[in-house]
Amino acid sequence: MIPKPYLLFIGEAKDELAIKTAAGIYEWRPNWCKGQYVYKEAKVHLNLPSYNFTEAAEHGIKTMVIGIVNAGGVLSERWKQTIVEAIDSGLNIASGMHVRLSSIPEINKAAIKNNIDLFDLRFNDKTFPTGKGTKRSGKRLLTVGTDCSVGKKYTALAIEKAMRAEGIDAEFKATGQTGVLIAEKGIAVDAIISDFISGAVEWLTPDNKNDHWDIIEGQGSLFHPSFAGVSLGLLHGSQPDAFILCHEPTRTKMRGVETLLPSLDLCIEENIRLGRLTNPNIHCAGIALNTSVMSTDPKKLKDEISAKYNLPCVDPLKDDLAEIISTLKNIK
Amino acid sequence: MIPKPYLLFIGEAKDELAIKTAAGIYEWRPNWCKGQYVYKEAKVHLNLPSYNFTEAAEHGIKTMVIGIVNAGGVLSERWKQTIVEAIDSGLNIASGMHVRLSSIPEINKAAIKNNIDLFDLRFNDKTFPTGKGTKRSGKRLLTVGTDCSVGKKYTALAIEKAMRAEGIDAEFKATGQTGVLIAEKGIAVDAIISDFISGAVEWLTPDNKNDHWDIIEGQGSLFHPSFAGVSLGLLHGSQPDAFILCHEPTRTKMRGVETLLPSLDLCIEENIRLGRLTNPNIHCAGIALNTSVMSTDPKKLKDEISAKYNLPCVDPLKDDLAEIISTLKNIK
Numbered sequence: 208m209i210p211k212p213y214l215l216f217i218g219e220a221k222d223e224l225a226i227k228t229a230a231g232i233y234e235w236r237p238n239w240c241k242g243q244y245v246y247k248e249a250k251v252h253l254n255l256p257s258y259n260f261t262e263a264a265e266h267g268i269k270t271m272v273i274g275i276v277n278a279g280g281v282l283s284e285r286w287k288q289t290i291v292e293a294i295d296s297g298l299n300i301a302s303g304m305h306v307r308l309s310s311i312p313e314i315n316k317a318a319i320k321n322n323i324d325l326f327d328l329r330f331n332d333k334t335f336p337t338g339k340g341t342k343r344s345g346k347r348l349l350t351v352g353t354d355c356s357v358g359k360k361y362t363a364l365a366i367e368k369a370m371r372a373e374g375i376d377a378e379f380k381a382t383g384q385t386g387v388l389i390a391e392k393g394i395a396v397d398a399i400i401s402d403f404i405s406g407a408v409e410w411l412t413p414d415n416k417n418d419h420w421d422i423i424e425g426q427g428s429l430f431h432p433s434f435a436g437v438s439l440g441l442l443h444g445s446q447p448d449a450f451i452l453c454h455e456p457t458r459t460k461m462r463g464v465e466t467l468l469p470s471l472d473l474c475i476e477e478n479i480r481l482g483r484l485t486n487p488n489i490h491c492a493g494i495a496l497n498t499s500v501m502s503t504d505p506k507k508l509k510d511e512i513s514a515k516y517n518l519p520c521v522d523p524l525k526d527d528l529a530e531i532i533s534t535l536k537n538i539k
Numbered sequence: 540m541i542p543k544p545y546l547l548f549i550g551e552a553k554d555e556l557a558i559k560t561a562a563g564i565y566e567w568r569p570n571w572c573k574g575q576y577v578y579k580e581a582k583v584h585l586n587l588p589s590y591n592f593t594e595a596a597e598h599g600i601k602t603m604v605i606g607i608v609n610a611g612g613v614l615s616e617r618w619k620q621t622i623v624e625a626i627d628s629g630l631n632i633a634s635g636m637h638v639r640l641s642s643i644p645e646i647n648k649a650a651i652k653n654n655i656d657l658f659d660l661r662f663n664d665k666t667f668p669t670g671k672g673t674k675r676s677g678k679r680l681l682t683v684g685t686d687c688s689v690g691k692k693y694t695a696l697a698i699e700k701a702m703r704a705e706g707i708d709a710e711f712k713a714t715g716q717t718g719v720l721i722a723e724k725g726i727a728v729d730a731i732i733s734d735f736i737s738g739a740v741e742w743l744t745p746d747n748k749n750d751h752w753d754i755i756e757g758q759g760s761l762f763h764p765s766f767a768g769v770s771l772g773l774l775h776g777s778q779p780d781a782f783i784l785c786h787e788p789t790r791t792k793m794r795g796v797e798t799l800l801p802s803l804d805l806c807i808e809e810n811i812r813l814g815r816l817t818n819p820n821i822h823c824a825g826i827a828l829n830t831s832v833m834s835t836d837p838k839k840l841k842d843e844i845s846a847k848y849n850l851p852c853v854d855p856l857k858d859d860l861a862e863i864i865s866t867l868k869n870i871k
Contacts (some may be wrong), residue, residue, distance in 0.1 A: 252709040337765040339765070401772065404711070441768075463671075464672050464673075
């Protein structure tokens with residue numbers, strides 16, 4: 208367990224998507240977050256006080272969490288200096304970056320000198336077997352997407368919350384760095400050696416009671432040229448009974464590339480077609496619309512989508528999830 | 540470059556598939572291979588003299604290559620002892636295993652003591668960017684499969700050879716441990732962190748002259764529940780103009796799992812459907828039948844398949860590849 212409370216490092220934050228780790232932790236675990244650490248030129252902030260390291264210590268903060276994406280996986284000199292400064296002020300560091308904190312000599316040296324802990328959430332030293340594709344007991348829901356960063360994690364967390372409120376035995380299964388920081392367990396599958404993606408997810412969501420639901424956080428999109436392999440391994444390893452398709456309706460191109468977004472139809476069909484390999488009964492249980500950046504009233508769009516696909520279409524952070532939960536309850 | 544010639548370690552070899560690394564190196568680089576090291580209970584052998592380490596040294600052998608799959612990724616005590624013994628006899632060691640030779644204290648210690656080299660072909664300390672999916676110049680062929688271990692590497696190597704014989708500028712691009720051992724370059728993509736599969740393949744097969752062909756070794760199968768994610772990342776990263784579907788007709792279940800083999804139709808369709816994301820002009824240029832274990836004359840089957848799909852169907856190790864090469868030449 209990572210010592211709490213947290214100072215969320217968002218550095219030079221350029222846009223909301225860049226700080227989705229910080230925003231995710233703050234949204235789902237607000238009590239863990241006491242402040243943010245921001246560079247002057249940042250374009251976005253969290254609704255938290257900005258502290259320097261002395262102030263953070265005065266407020267009892269124990270750990271600085273890297274809450275911003277490091278573009279291209281490179282850790283800048285500036286970040287390195289900031290992290291070392293935080294360590295010298297007595298803070299532990301938690302990170303979900305692709306680079307291991309302890310592999311950076313300056314950071315490792317400072318950590319040893321100050322006797323603080325470095326938490327590298329993306330790394331998992333466990334060895335996994337390769338996937339088997341054999342049917343497991345218990346029920347599984349996977350959130351899939353038309354793109355990266357469209358609300359798969361939030362949807363899974365919202366469904367877990369709503370199911371638990373109805374007394375259903377449901378558990379969020381984190382598959383990404385932010386999810387792992389929120390759940391304090393799980394696997395960042397995008398950091399797994401590619402031969403073991405589906406095997407790792409099989410391990411994460413093992414046999415369970417018949418009425419237990421694993422609510423698995425999806426990653427990427429089957430249509431994203433950078434990450435579709437991860438999405439497919441996750442789909443096969445999850446062998447979901449049901450999936451929710453997550454979509455951000457103002458997006459035209461996929462995150463970070465020039466590829467256009469697939470249609471909802473195509474996305475539903477492809478997840479069913481490919482998902483059948485490990486669960487012939489897979490089906491789509493609803494559409495989760497991330498309406499946070501829509502400038503118009505989302506009601507009309509939700510109604511249209513719902514009518515077109517004959518499926519519930521909701522914003523899981525704003526709307527009632529009763530219809531989706533009731534669909535899931537009927538899955539035998 | 541790994542010092543040659545080689546002693547191929549095949550240990551307790553249970554079947555032909557278990558020693559496909561050794562057999563592949565011996566098939567394609569026979570001049571590099573001078574002997575094999577075999578345990579008494581082995582069920583299969585290569586057509587090479589069996590040497591102990593003293594004999595290997597007497598025959599001028601410089602390196603022992605691990606030519607057998609270590610089941611479940613675990614290195615047995617017995618193998619460990621054998622490898623240390625080989626090192627103590629002055630041999631370098633080359634391995635494509637998922638475990639790094641130098642991470643095993645006994646092996647590392649022996650290597651330092653004897654001043655020999657450890658070659659871990661599966662590991663690549665390079666960092667890759669994520670895939671972009673942008674169209675690159677030059678032409679690419681990918682070998683895909685109905686299953687693992689059906690002849691994708693041999694098909695790619697045979698096509699490279701046949702194209703070069705016709706004066707075409709073609710280069711085999713290795714994506715697995717055996718391929719890397721044969722080509723002495725390439726990337727074992729199954730050992731890449733899953734976020735970077737397609738990016739690594741984009742790096743491996745960059746922009747090139749319009750009439751240059753990269754002949755890319757495929758991995759796994761889109762229908763294999765353990766490895767489909769790797770296959771999809773490879774398909775997207777390769778953005779192939781053409782693919783050859785490789786198939787072993789006596790296989791009923793997929794390697795290592797209970798999943799049935801997909802039909803050729805389904806496999807062709809799925810590779811086209813998914814491959815279109817990064818190359819809308821992808822098409823199937825032929826079917827490569829691995830007839831090595833067929834007990835009947837394969838001619839009838841090849842003719843049937845060829846007629847059914849209106850595509851060349853050949854065993855690339857036995858038959859003429861002219862029809863396939865001519866199809867490829869016509870690709871603009």
